[in-house]
Each structure stands twice: as structure tokens, then as C-alpha cells.
Amino acid sequence: MKIVVAYKWAPNPQDLEVRADGTVDEARGKPAVSEYDPVAFELARRLADETGGEVVGLTVGAAAIDTPLARKAALSRGLDRLVLVADDALAGADSTRLAAVLAAAVRAIGGVDLVLAGDSSVDVAEGQVPLTAAAQLGWLGLGRVTAVTPAAEGLSVERDTPAGVAVLAVRTPVVLAATADAVVPRVAGMKDILAAAKKPVEVLALAALDVPAPAVTLATLGTAKPSGGDRRAVLFDGSDPASAASQLVGALRSAGVL
Amino acid sequence: MDFTLTDEQELLLSSLDELLERECPESYIADLDLHHESATSFRKALHEAGFMSLGFPEEYGGMPCDAVTLVLLAERVCRQGLNNGFGLELLQAMDILEFGSEAQKQEILGLLANGRVPFALGFTEPGAGSDNSAMTTSAVHHDGLVTFNGTNTLITAALQSKYLLVMAKNPDTDDPRKAISMYLVPMDAPGVTTNRLEKILWYTQDSCEIFLDDVTLPEEECLVGVKGNGFKQLMRNFEMERLVIAATCLGQAQCAFDDAAAYAAQRVQFGQPIGNFQLTQLKLTDMAIKLENMRNFVYKTAWMLDRGLPLKSQGALCKRYCAMSGFEVADDALQIFGGVGVTVGARVSRLWRDLRGHRFGGGTDEIMVHIAGRQIVKDHS
């Protein structure tokens, strides 16, 4: 089974500063594999080990995403090899365009059975890329995936949706986006980090890829800080635990939480 | 001089960050401290991620690792607020990997893999503290057996360890330099008893007295390395041990500084954050200078070790400076917190307590002068 892990090389949000006007200053953001993507690496590695398959990392973005550190950071997380599309024409690209480039790169890699991604990127967090890439490829795309295992004809995929847990028999090729807590990804040790420097890396030229020209591009008109929400503190007298508990349940109901 | 970390160091540190966030949050450390428990699950996680075997020879599943990288890791774990969080067990295990028998090596590596503390190190005795040469614990070799008698005190983590790596003297040897050997004694061997010592710091590691009364073991099983070479073997990793202690102090002091600076920025008195007052800024500034000095001292000493340069008094100077300055930083941090700092559960109080212990363990502040001072005078005569 040939598995592509589509991940983002993104600035760590902990280092970012939100300006008063709501725009984000990324200057101090140290880039890393986007926080929710290691789950996809782990699912892919486990699946490949079980099926004897190959795991190919794939990331697309501006030229700055291709540094020796960035390559090793991804390759130390259980990939067999890495494919990059790093071109300044992709700086600030919207999620539809990124998905189109990812899809074109998946076609260029060829013979791919499964594309695994995280649920959303840590910096933009729109959560649109995996399913848009599925649409671009003309493949089935599923989000909210919590488990993937090999099955007789393809894969068995578990999804956790508000309506409940669904277990699906899925034929490949398919694009899956995993929830942030689907598995606990292993951390890279020194052996993995040293081995990463020796794994193959292929850089695909954007111009050589078959990416359809975008019909529309996204223009952001304005940004604003999210509102902190209305916070309220209510204290219950806990001397009678049973009554305190029922007051708590009542308060949560009236607030619409339960 | 290039202070840039290599890609490998950067990546290893970010892996460690992930592990710390997941397996060693402040709530976990505070809980261990409160209940006087050891960080077993975190050590196990460190081992599983390959951190505990860094620096071990490859034939034992380890990875060669330079001293600079090891101190970076020790600093980072201790910056999380965990005392003695990284490196010390590794150093102790090196004694066994270098000098122990195959059976001893396998036993110790197996314990490490399970997050256990494989052994405590015993050489302090009631009558022999700074002056190790005054030790009286005896090891009499007879008929392929060794019989031990004596008392160790202030031994760290012995109650949670399976073994005691003890230094003992052969009473039949006249030359005092050749009398001392190194032995691995199971803590549950007949004749071993302990008395827990309650102390005011280092709650995640127990302390005790250990009494050895006619403890008799097969020589083949208990002797580590060469008979009579005990001290030489022990000294082998001493430089690195001082350096790891210095890095431990650096990490914990940085943690105290970060807490204090954040507190100063938000605690309001007289209508403004206390960080606006110059007296607070003076403290923070001097703390920052000490941290910078400590960091440079630790990194440079590690770099010297990696280059194979003679350390002479460098290790002792570094340990003394970092243990003392680390405590001074924590003390100023405590002052910045005001009364809330000394309440149980305030991290800064734990850091203050734990840092104080490093002014004794691994040799006191004064003994570092004893070592370095002699060397300095010798170098200039």
C-alpha cells in the first residue's frame, strides 16, 4: 500500500503575536510540522508496517518550507521518503489552491492508495484542504477519522461524528483526515533524527505539475480577534453534595451546555 | 564562536518538548512532589523514545551522544521544573556498562527500560562525608564470597532502587588507594536494612541510611570491575556528573526565573504591575545575568569535554558556580512572588527547595573550592 501523508510546515502558534487589528504577526513563529499532523504520520506508519507499504511525506508551500531542518523534521517522523513542492508562487495561497497543488503532486507521485492528513492546520485552521484535495483527485474524502486498519478489500475506517461513531468499509484510493486525538504519535528519537538525513527527498517543480488554473481566488477583506465569549462564574454551596450536583446540572442545562 | 544548535539538536529538543508536554506536565511533577514519589512513568516514556540510552554504547542499544547535547537535554527537562530529571541515572549506568559483567549489564539495562532507578550510589558514611578516604565500610573477600559490614548515609533513591552501588574497603590491603572496590549489592540481600531520612527537599527522591551487617554475596555477582580500582572507576564519570548537576541547576533556575518574570508582569500593587518597580527589575536583571553566565559555563564545559580538552578545575568551578547561582536565582524568584511563593503548590517554592540540595550533592560548594583552588595554585607555581 502506498500512503501519502500530506502535512503542513507551519509556524508554531505559541510564538505568534496577534496585533490589535486582529492580523497575526508570524515573524517570530518558529516553523514546525503543524501540530495536528503527527497523528497522520503515526496512522500512516502503523498501517504501512501492517501492510508492508510505503509512507511518502508530501508538503507544498513557499520556498521557505524547504530547509534541511524542515526535511529532517518530517522524515524523522516515520516517513520512507519525502516529496516537496516549494515555490514562492505558493506564498499565501488559499486552501483551494494548496489542495489543487497537493492533488497534482499526488498524481505525480503515482500509484497512491491513501492520502492521510491531519484535521486542520495549526495556523490557518480552516480544515478544508484534505477534502478539497479529494475532490480535485476525484476520490472519496472523509474527515473526522479516528482509526484506519487494513481490510479485505481496502480499509476499515472509523469516524467520530456528532451523530455517533461509524465504521466504514472503504475502497482505495481515498483521502482521510484524522482527528487530532486519533492516536498518540510517537516522538522522534535520536536514531530517527539521524536516519532522516539519509532518506530520499524529491523536489517537484510547481511549473511541471498539472495544476488547473484557479477559477476564483480567495480575497480576505478583514480579520478580527475571536471574541473571548461571555464568561460567568457561579459558585454553588457544596455542603450538600447531592443538591450541589443537581444545581450544577440545572445551571448547565439552562446555559444550553447539556 | 558559534552558538547555533545543529538541526539534530533542535529536532531532539522539540521531540523532548513534545514528550514533556504529554508525559511530564507541571500537575504531574507537583503530584509526585506532594506524595514523595519518583517520576517512573516519565522515565519510562523517556526510555521508550530513546532518550535514556543516549550516550550508551551501540552494542547495548544506545546511541553515541556528545556532552553538549546531553546537557541541553538535562537543562530542558529540569526547566520543566523536575529535579534531577535527566542524565544522572544514565551516568551511573555508564559505570556498569564500562566496568560491569555481562550479567550486571543486562540486569541494569532491563531496569532502566522499565523506568526504574537501577541503583543508588553509596559512598557517604556517617564519619566520611566530604572526606571519602575516611570510609570504613568493609568488604572481606573469602572463598569466592564477599562479606560487607558498614553504614552508608544520605543515600539518594536507595529505597526505590533494586541495587546499591557501594564503595567498600578491603581491610587486608595496606595501600589505601588500592583498598577500595566497587560492588553491586541487592537492596533485598539478607543483612541489608535501611532507615528512611526525611528531608526538606528533593521529595521525588528518597534518602536513607543503609546498614550492611554481614551481607554475604558471591564475588562473581557483586564485584564491579577490577578489585582495588573502585575509586578510579567512580572518578571516571565524575566530571560528567558535575556537569549534569550544573545543567540541572541551570534548567531549574531558568524555570524559577520564567515564573518570576511572568508573575512580575501581572501582579499589581500600588496600582501597577510590580515589574514596573526598579527594585523588581534589578532582581530580574541580575537573575538574567546569572542565567547567562551559567548557560555559557555549562555549554563551554561540555564543549571542552567533547573536544577532549583537559578540564582540570573546570568541572568543579562550573558545578560550584551553577549550584550557588542557581539557588540565588530561585531565592530572588521567591522574593518576587512574595508570600504566595512559600505556599505549598507554588512551583517556585519547590524549585527553591530542590536547588538548595545541589549545593551538597555531588560535592559541597566548599569541596569544589577545595578541588579547584588546589589546581589553580598548582597551575601557578
Ligand SMILES: Cc1cc2nc3c(=O)[nH]c(=O)nc-3n(C[C@H](O)[C@H](O)[C@H](O)COP(=O)(O)OP(=O)(O)OC[C@H]3O[C@@H](n4cnc5c(N)ncnc54)[C@H](O)[C@@H]3O)c2cc1C
Ligand atoms: C540531597 C543530597 C543527596 C545526596 N546523595 C548522596 C548519594 O546519593 N550518595 C552518597 O554517597 N552521598 C550522597 N549525599 C551526601 C553528600 O555527598 C555529602 O553530604 C557531602 O559529600 C558532604 O558530606 P557531609 O554531609 O558529611 O558534610 P561534611 O563533609 O561533614 O561537611 C560539613 C561542612 O564542612 C565543609 N567542609 C568539609 N571539608 C571541608 C574542607 N576541607 N574545606 C572547607 N570546608 C569543608 C563542607 O563543605 C560542609 O559545609 C547527598 C547529600 C545531599 C544533601
